[in-house]
Amino acid sequence: MNRIRVLPLLPVGALALAGCGSKQDTLTPHGPAAKSVASLWWWLLGGAVVGLGTITALLILAWARRGSMGEGRQPGERAGWIVVVTLGIGVMVAGLAALFVVADIFVIRDTEAPAAGKTALTVRAVGHQWFWEFDYPGTSAVTADEMHIPARTPVLLVAKTADVIHSFWVPELNRKIDTIPGQRNAIELYADKPGRYRGSCSQYCGLQHAHMSMYLFADPPARYRAWLAAQSRPARPPTTALARRGERVFLQGACASCHTIRGTPAHGYVGPDLTHLASRTSLAGLTIPNRKDSLARWIVDSQHIKPGNQMPDLNLTGPQLQSLLAYLETLR
């Protein structure tokens, strides 16, 4: 057995993807819903600073009176009552009522599931332990961990799950939404400008909840249409002899029992659809970049990179691995 040995690869590959769109910051919104929430936050912060400032001031005033001598055991009871009733009840009720009206009657409209017909396009996100599957109803396009939408276009995101509860969250565009078994939840996605936005599963979903992130690419509409058309096509048959050997390794080995490659007999549903694997920038829920070396390490030793993931040790020989890699590279 000429089994390839590779050094363990720490899941630092995402470093290579640093730069634009590597953050998931709620305070740098790039869509109308996230913008509403962010400005709501700044108001909330202002209110909280006033509240905490008031109480801290009272505590400091009390500190300044330390050791003072008073008369009797109920001095200033009337003043105390007045403060408790006016600030503790009156001002609080008014503040809470204002907050409720602004946030839960007006701002909530920006984050609600969109009304039917409001969106131009639907994307379905299906949470799996531990990757995201995206499909585009009306086409045969299926991808994993990286979704594309047209920029400046309202998109309906339908959140589903294949197993446990996950939560779809791309904070720079909108709030999160859980994927509940047996339920169809939805939010609207709208990106103000083309770019790459990062998201994470934000409901604890088991061992590799930490490695269940995704990229959302907002493309200019023309590029989006081209991308979707390419993704909808089945895989092209391999042309080189090496890649054809790789295809046989894929179809005859364990790969095909878990993965789908459209246009071949591989129809597994445990792992992600690999039809256009080579068009993706990252692997395994953004754990590692999609480069030949890291893909090789993933195939050989995925349990070290992402312990507990569903990919078994395939016991490939060196030549088998090389041909498999050559084949996977053709899946553009």
Place this chain on the structure above:
Amino acid sequence: MATLELPAEQRVDRLERMWQPRPGILGWLTTTDHKRVGLLYFWTTLGLFGAGGVEALLMRTQLIHANNDVLTPGQYDQVFTMHGITMIFFFIIPMTTGAFGNYLIPLMIGARDMAFPRMNALSYWIFLASGIFLYVGFATGNGPNAAWFGFPPLSSRPFDPNRSIEFYTLALIFNGISSSLASANFIVTMFKMRAPGMSFNRLPTFCYAFLAASFGLLFALPALSADCIFLYLDRMVGTHFFDVARGGSVLLWQHLFWFFGHPEVYILIVPAFGIATAIIPAFTQRKLVAYPLVAVAELLVVFIGFGVWAHHMFVVGLPTITIVFFAAATAMVVIPSSIQVFAWCMSMLTGMPRFKTPLLFIAGFIFMFVNGGLTGIMFVAVPFDQQVHDTYFVIAHFHYIIFGAAVFPIFGGMYYWFPKVTGKLYFEKPGQISFWIIFVGTNLLFFPMYVVGLLGMPRQVYTYPGNMGWTAYNLAETMGAYLTALGIAVLFANLVVSYFRGPPSGPDPWLGPTLEWATSSPPPEYNFPVIPTVSSAYANWDDDDRELDARKLAEGVMVLEQGHEHPVSTTVDGLFSEVVELPHSSAWPLILTVCLSVVFVMLVIGKFGVAGIFAVLCLLSLLGWHSREPQEA
């Protein structure tokens, strides 16, 4: 009565004999003395606090920098789940209700014991057994690992095939039995065992808080227990409560869990409010501002707390109208808390504050509680809640509440009542140092969590990438965690040294307002040589009443030295109604607990036959419980 002509010393001698505990370890194993039960609770919860604290430090060590590998993902999942369960169910609830409540409530209401002393012992032994049960699971690699909220389907058999969730469901049910028994006991004790004269409007606010927590537990726990039974049946018997494919619902779990889980938050902090309302009058030498409002607010916060559970579920896809209703309820629950915060502040501001260690902890508690409370108010704003839900922002919020608003008063209370329990004074300087280390440490630990939450860091991740802008904050948090641990070490070192070297405190070093300060330190087994006279909510400040007690002792009025005699009062007005005999020490609570423990262990491994046999033994030991006990002459 024939004893009328006895002099006072002989009456007290007789009381001593009547209430004498069995010597040595046997005395502790069979004790029904609320003070001993309270101390047992204290030491046990302290041990579990240590375990939960080590778990916290392990998590913070794992997260000190990106892509760290101190813990494997599987270990991390168990550790954070155990941390949550331990701190909530096995530290704060038993520390407040079990330790503080048991030790102090009978003393504060002028009683000699709890209404059901044996049931009280039983609640402790069951609590101890449930703690051991949970940690046996952890030690055998079956620690619960589906987060403290255990959502199915992640916690269902296909996704969690070993015994982890059996230990989870059964430990919570087991622990719930203990809490329910304790709660019922507290309610009856506060309703019926108050010294004659202590009408409900003279009940210390500390007791109101524990009354609210007890009612909360009693009504909230059944939802949790039912939920755990459903999950246990799904996993072990094959029912389909949470199996969507067979018509079950995974949201059923969440509704029941949070129907328990949100009142639970108030159950955690309301006793701490009670501790604050006990400490503030003592260190300001002033009655609490707006006592009636505070007492009502303590009850109201738990009551409204039952109507807000779905604010934990704003992202599961509930209809907007439902969400808005629960947001409104969440806004309402703020009011009783804000009433109390302003009442505490105004009490300090208008009184004569002496910032000794206990009051420092209370001032720190107010700051932390308002901090966490204000971010809690932010969750009224549904869109903001939906954005930061399940991020570190929420972790920061509820740790400001749970550590800041529950643990700070617990620490303050430890200092405040240390002289009462030990008869020694603690050392003030190290006490203040421990406060400042803990105050700085916890803020360094929890405040950056708000920021990383806003920067998008999800909770319950065992690691994180290095390029997200989270690393520096996580490093600060870990430093804060170790600083907090240092402060807690200073606190306990101070208390241990004070126990051995501290100067004697006398019965009432703080001029405390409530009745526990009217008796010696530590209190005798029978608490008070004469059932105290009460004519206000600050009974120990009524000097005339205390003089009256001395005269009553001399005359033999309300000494009740013929056995474990205890006066029973009318529920509302606190008028004397009759004298009852309280049971003596007993081994039956411990025997019953041992049988019950076997039942639970057998349920883990699915041996229903053996479990049934031991359930019958439990019933038999209940029969033994009621057998007659020897009456001393």
